Amino acid sequence: MVAFAALIGGCSSQHAAGDKLADSFAALISEKLTGQVTDFETQVLERALDRGTISQSDYEEAHDRYRECMAQHGVETEELRFPNGVIHETPPKPDDEFSVERLVELDYTCARSTIVVIDELYVVQQGNPGLLRDTAAAGAACLHREKLAPSSFGRDDFESAFGPGHDDYDALPFDVKDERVQMCLFTAHIVIGFGE
Numbered sequence: 034m035v036a037f038a039a040l041i042g043g044c045s046s047q048h049a050a051g052d053k054l055a056d057s058f059a060a061l062i063s064e065k066l067t068g069q070v071t072d073f074e075t076q077v078l079e080r081a082l083d084r085g086t087i088s089q090s091d092y093e094e095a096h097d098r099y100r101e102c103m104a105q106h107g108v109e110t111e112e113l114r115f116p117n118g119v120i121h122e123t124p125p126k127p128d129d130e131f132s133v134e135r136l137v138e139l140d141y142t143c144a145r146s147t148i149v150v151i152d153e154l155y156v157v158q159q160g161n162p163g164l165l166r167d168t169a170a171a172g173a174a175c176l177h178r179e180k181l182a183p184s185s186f187g188r189d190d191f192e193s194a195f196g197p198g199h200d201d202y203d204a205l206p207f208d209v210k211d212e213r214v215q216m217c218l219f220t221a222h223i224v225i226g227f228g229e
Contacts, residue, residue: 102143160220172221
């Protein structure tokens with residue numbers, strides 16, 4: 034079995050203790066509203082400000098719009114749903130019709146007007162309630178909340194285990210194939226794939 038880890042969008046780990054993404058989740062939403070957002074994203078974020086959270090239905094609609102956009106270009110994405118409601122969309126492997134470059138271009142085109150902002154906020158809402166900027170600290174905190182790792186497994190252990198060049202997961206105090214572990218890794222912008 035071969036394992037490989039990939040960093041997905043987001044900030045890399047930072048060591049500044051207590052460094053937060055924002056003072057509150059509402060402040061984080063407000064910050065996103067000042068950027069370039071579509072009418073749909075604006076409506077979702079304004080509703081989230083009113084209720085204090087992004088609803089599952091708004092989140093699902095964002096992903097429906099993304100998949101519909103991809104389908105209009107002839108691309109069917111694969112969907113992985115984590116126990117906390119977070120969805121990870123993956124375009125198919127390249128083939129004769131769709132090169133890597135074309136798939137990346139379509140993914141970017143469809144995501145930027147549907148899921149980019151909403152997904153980023155929803156992943157924080159569901160997996161990083163402490164609004165930790167340090168992704169390794171957020172991942173370790175998630176493992177603790179889910180009672181998957183002992184309290185002695187801290188952010189440095191997380192960074193060491195899942196940093197670049199590390200793929201020996203057998204010595205870890207949890208099973209990296211567990212869907213809740215995968216969920217916590219996704220919170221830290223890490224996706225691990227397994228192949229024969």
